Amino acid sequence: MNNWSFYNPTHIEFCPECLDRISSGINYQRIALITTPGFTKRGVVAHVERALGDRLATVCDTVQPNPEVDAIDITAEHLRHVAPDCLIGLGGGSSLDTAKALARILTQPEGTTLSGHLRAGLPLENKRALPIITIPTTAGTGAEVTPFATVWDFQERKKHSITGNDLFPIKAILDPTLTLCLPESLTISSGLDAISHAFESVWNKNANPVSIGLATQSLTISLKTLPELKNRPHDLANRSAMMSASLLAGMAISQTRTALAHSISYPLTLGFDLPHGIACSFTLPELLKYNAVVDDGRLKRLAMILGYNNALGLADALKELLLSLGVPHFLSACELKEERALALTHEMLTPGRADNNLRPASVAEVCTIVKDAFQCNSSLKNEREE
Numbered sequence: 251m252n253n254w255s256f257y258n259p260t261h262i263e264f265c266p267e268c269l270d271r272i273s274s275g276i277n278y279q280r281i282a283l284i285t286t287p288g289f290t291k292r293g294v295v296a297h298v299e300r301a302l303g304d305r306l307a308t309v310c311d312t313v314q315p316n317p318e319v320d321a322i323d324i325t326a327e328h329l330r331h332v333a334p335d336c337l338i339g340l341g342g343g344s345s346l347d348t349a350k351a352l353a354r355i356l357t358q359p360e361g362t363t364l365s366g367h368l369r370a371g372l373p374l375e376n377k378r379a380l381p382i383i384t385i386p387t388t389a390g391t392g393a394e395v396t397p398f399a400t401v402w403d404f405q406e407r408k409k410h411s412i413t414g415n416d417l418f419p420i421k422a423i424l425d426p427t428l429t430l431c432l433p434e435s436l437t438i439s440s441g442l443d444a445i446s447h448a449f450e451s452v453w454n455k456n457a458n459p460v461s462i463g464l465a466t467q468s469l470t471i472s473l474k475t476l477p478e479l480k481n482r483p484h485d486l487a488n489r490s491a492m493m494s495a496s497l498l499a500g501m502a503i504s505q506t507r508t509a510l511a512h513s514i515s516y517p518l519t520l521g522f523d524l525p526h527g528i529a530c531s532f533t534l535p536e537l538l539k540y541n542a543v544v545d546d547g548r549l550k551r552l553a554m555i556l557g558y559n560n561a562l563g564l565a566d567a568l569k570e571l572l573l574s575l576g577v578p579h580f581l582s583a584c585e586l587k588e589e590r591a592l593a594l595t596h597e598m599l600t601p602g603r604a605d606n607n608l609r610p611a612s613v614a615e616v617c618t619i620v621k622d623a624f625q626c627n628s629s630l631k632n633e634r635e636e
């Protein structure tokens with residue numbers, strides 16, 4: 251950690267019920283809102299429409315979970331006629347990632363498509379992406395402050411990452427009241443995504459003192475708040491705390507990117523439709539133990555700040571947390587059994603993610619990590635049910 255830099259230019263506004271102020275300080279005149287049909291139904295889009303007035307040129311409310319390249323191309327085609335000068339992503343990670351992918355493709359020459367670029371390898375011109383404003387409605391992805399987007403190609407069974415400093419949102423508006431009505435399953439899976447981001451940015455080769463500080467503060471909040479939210483989902487103080495934790499973890503991974511837990515998750519999301527936050531968190535205790543073998547002191551320090559004697563103590567607490575949040579049930583609901591996950595281990599070393607991990611891993615080591623994660627989940631679950 252001798253040579254490092256930190257760059258995150260996103261202007262953050264954190265305040266409950268601040269959607270009315272969305273237009274303050276924004277000079278764009280042809281804004282496109284990118285979101286899901288649910289936010290139109292629930293009246294949030296109407297709220298944004300009132301706040302932006304005639305500066306809102308169009309609403310694209312067609313985003314689906316795990317945004318797909320062909321669907322993004324269809325939206326891009328529509329938006330080329332609208333010619334927006336700014337995109338607002340409103341929603342969970344899928345809306346924010348879709349806005350970023352659109353921002354990248356819309357400044358390219360007519361006829362350029364995301365699928366052509368990602369599938370056929372057609373190059374993109376060196377053009378700055380459209381400016382993006384993010385309004386997260388879950389507490390987990392951190393995408394409101396990162397310069398990358400995950401998009402999926404189900405036809406080719408591939409996940410792609412789109413990245414670049416021009417994809418840092420110019421502004422992130424965080425209104426925790428938007429998360430008050432999130433269902434329990436989404437609260438848990440997105441919360442576990444934030445927890446995964448924080449851990450992954452610590453056991454990361456790209457970590458620096460600032461990212462570790464952000465991740466540590468994030469975990470101090472999230473490990474306490476997420477179980478409380480399960481019992482008191484309508485508590486605004488807890489919702490605000492969880493949104494802050496997600497933001498801090500997002501800022502940390504905006505510098506480091508994620509690591510092996512995310513790398514392991516991608517084929518499980520593709521193959522079993524396992525929620526992202528569950529797919530990347532069920533291996534965390536095993537990965538903490540795996541990385542502790544090469545700890546340079548950062549994991550022990552983190553454990554002690556969080557109130558444990560060492561990384562192994564923290565790993566045990568993490569196992570209990572995953573059990574209390576029902577992670578084994580999420581896995582069985584998606585019919586994800588140990589053998590089926592192990593059959594995909596050869597796809598779990600995603601370049602750009604796995605190689606960020608503090609301790610390098612082979613396919614055989616990933617296999618052991620996944621196996622131990624399943625066995626730990628089922629033995630703890632059986633123990634509690636006896």
Ligand SMILES: [Fe+2]
Binds near residue numbers: 443447526
């Ligand atoms: Fe994630």
